[in-house]
Amino acid sequence: MSVLVNKHSRVIVQGFTGKEGTFHASQMIEYGTQVVGGVTPGKGGTKHLDRPVFNTVEQAVKETGADVSIIFVPPAFAADSIMEAAEAGIQVIVAITEGIPVRDMVVAKNYLKTKETVLIGPNCPGVITAEEAKVGIMPGFVFKKGSIGIVSKSGTLTYEAADQIVKAGLGITTAIGIGGDPIIGTPTREAIKMLMDDPETQGIVMIGEIGGNYEALAAEWIQENGTKPVVGFIAGETAPKGRTMGHAGAIVGGKDDTAQAKKAIMRQCGIHVVDSPAEIGKKMAEVISGL
């Protein structure tokens, strides 16, 4: 078991023949992910990385039986690619692209409500199920197999957390990089739910940051429904109000979306919150050994 992706996932790459698509598709193949082809409009019928290229996602799904797609399409066209994948029946869409206009994501997010599909991202490092499938841009070697799931808005901070978890002797089931944009397909709560339902996952690391209320909603859900320990960290305690900190969604707007406010509600809801990002692994080891 695992969530979202596993060794049976049949993955296509949208934006396959571009620089990013090519590089990361190669890395994914090397990791052992079943990359079955890709889509680049206008290049259908050719081969790339020994795999077929299609003009449309619909054709790719029909010919390869793909059920997962990863998107490296430039920002101006990425929302369209997300909707194309959803329309073609892709079950899990992972959108890596950073910089998609908010208006496009408003349209795409609402379009997806009419489809049976899960969107991860955009502006995210992707999803990795340790030693089964990497559908993302993360360094695969960091994610050794184990019992802890990760949900995070950030890229390198996810790798940091995974590395600490592995070094604490625990290892990873699935790590979900949900993305740092104001609008994302799978907010914190929904990603946490998936890991709570995964029998292999014994503990969950939840990494958030300033801006929005996804962490607060997740914390309230965990208090009501949580069955596994959750260790939490929120980045941006020292971020000034009203400034965007790298991620488009990382901006303090009011008093409820500060790191302090989020950590307070997470603590109230029984989450093991650490103030230092260096203590994520240590805290999880403590919590798990105390079970």
Next chain:
Amino acid sequence: MNLHEYQGKEILSTFGVGIQRGIVASTPEEAVEAARKLHEQTGTNWWVVKAQIHAGGRGKGGGVKLAKSLEEVKEKASQIIGMNLVTPQTPREGKKVHQVLIAEDVYYPGPGPTKEIYMSVLLNRQIGKFMMMYSPQGGMDIEEVAESHPDQIFTEIVEPSTGLLDFQARRIAFNLGMQGQAFKEMVRFVHALYKAFVSIDASLFEINPVLKTSDDRIIAVDAKVVLDDNGLIRHPEYTALRDIREEDPTEVEAREAGLNFVKLDGNVGCMVNGAGLAMATMDIIKLYGGNPANFLDVGGTADAARVEKAFRIILKDPNVKAILINIFGGIVRCDRVAQGIVDAYKNVGDIPVPIIVRLQGTNAEEAKKILDESGLKVHSVIALQEAAEKVRELVG
């Protein structure tokens, strides 16, 4: 990207949004000329001189003044242009005023009373849709209204597939107590405002106040317009509206070099790959007794050229007593990053503050060796905890 009031109003008016008309001026002489011209165009005999800075609450700080003659226009403009305007939304030291908007008087007497309204258009992040937020309690700080009269704040969620519907526009006008001609004008105003918002890829409109004039026109008297930076790919013409005088010069320089940088007021500079890890690094600096001097995401590659640029930007700040470089090398190998740091260090020359380099990930041990053997004043560590303790040792 933030726009000035005068820029925002110009854009709004091209979408048929009623505005308080005005002309921007950079000197007292230009201000008088603008006032004269505005009199010809609109018949106004009084003028409002409004400081153009990227911050609200300008009236409270003395940045908005009424002038009842051309002499007064000159006098008020002289006072405001060049002043350091301090408002509740500016930094403590205030913001220098470079331009004023000479605007028509819209509070003239007429058949009915005037009424000030608050209206904004923004993203509701939780449900992923745009919404209009409005209140009949206009002209005051909306956060105060939210505290004192929460029942006086209304929202209208807009379905992306349909856009703002007529009944929604009517509901807004009814809730605002509009009647007769003012009602019709308000419905038209609301539609035009929403159309402008989506057409220009805005991320925030805040119009406070929207005014119902004594003769039942509906106009935007102020306009805070923020554009979605990611939307600028569709509107290259708006990038020219950026006023870099409003920004920290180091931030401007960093942006031009492709670095994501925010200036802060602490004593430990930092250079990190990835925005989340960069914020976490700032937090750990604080936890261990320092204060972050900046946010800086050096990006995925962290090559010598970028590291060098980042060094130079961080070192412009005289408050910086130490620099923490925190790189998680995944796809990019740590030994390459380490070599880049060594090369960049040598190019910059003598760096007067201690540097802590934390490299973790692929080839972290080799990277540490490169740094240790470089002969540079660099403390090389691998675990984040060690880096934090080093910060405490140096500045805590």
